[in-house]
Amino acid sequence: MSKEMVNPRIAYGETLIELGKKHPNLVVLDADLSKSTKTIMFAKKYPNRFFEMGIAEANMISTAAGLASCGKIVFASTFAVFATGRVYDQIRMDVAYSNANVKIFATHGGISVGKDGASHQMIEDIALMRVLPNMMVFAPSDATQTRRIVECMASNYGPMYARVGRANAPLIYKKDDLKEVKIGKGIIIEDGDDISIIACGTMVDHALDARKLLLKEGIKTRVVDMYSIKPIDKKLILKCAKETNAIITTEEHSIIGGLGSVVSEILAEEECPCKFKRMGIRDIFCESGEPKDLFAKYGLSANHVVKTVKKMMK
DSSP: OOEEEEEEHHHHHHHHHHHHHHTOOOOOOOOHHHHHHHHHHHOOOOOOEEEOOOOHHHHHEEEEEEEETTTTTEEEEEEEEIITTTTHHIIIIIIIITTTTEEEEEEBBBBGGGOOTTTOOSSSHHHHHHHHHOEEEEEOHHHHHHOOOOOOOSSSOEEEEEHHHHHHHHEOOOOGGGGTTTTTEEEEOOOSSSSSEOTTTTHHHHHHHHHHHHHHHTOOOOEOOOOOEOOOOOOHHHHHHHHSSSEEEEEESSSSSHHHHHHHHHHHHHTOOEEEEEEEEEEEEEEEOHHHHHHHTTTTTTTHHHHHHHHHHH
């Protein structure tokens, strides 16, 4: 049966409109990419609460912090490569240091940007945001979860960063499945006691596909959606370490500083040793190409997850 595909960016735009009704003090900023980030949907509905900042991302972040200081709930959006790398100083000082109520929602994260190549394939953003004091970091796995996380971002105070990809993504959840989605928590989507795969973002679907293939060979895989990367569900990570034989993390991000790094830090500090492997981009810039081909080349396809699980089980 084919999967239902929905673009998380559209879910973001639609949710902003819903939140605009609920929060009259919510404003949205974009940097000349509102058609791509889908903030244009909010702009059409609430033109007086939308600010087009042009190709001036640093100015957008500083303006967002200023609006937040006046009591606004601020969402600022652009591509992940611009939302973090180009404006890091402004995020660090104006948002994180000031503990401003600014929500940076980035689209076009990871290598699934595809043909735009290394200049636009942002694979360091989670690491950059995670290291900042006060900053919370999220990587939703489908459109339904994106809606819920955007709602959480709006209803909770503080600096936050979320990233989604460019392409349509398979729906993993139904609306009622996400009542318990909270900041600092993860979800066991499928349970098993042989090995745990802890994934985030686009890699959650790949992990679920891998699980189906592994079940045919009698390997029962636990799949965890770790959508909240900072704060992270420490108890769930330790639970996986104690109840399964090994842990694999998989992310559309560099293996340095992202989800895999967080999990490894917790396992080491809590003295909870278990077999552990990180899957992600391995300290290189990637080529331009179709997303499917890039996932295969850089070891992030469902088949690569299957191979890694089998190797770990030996």
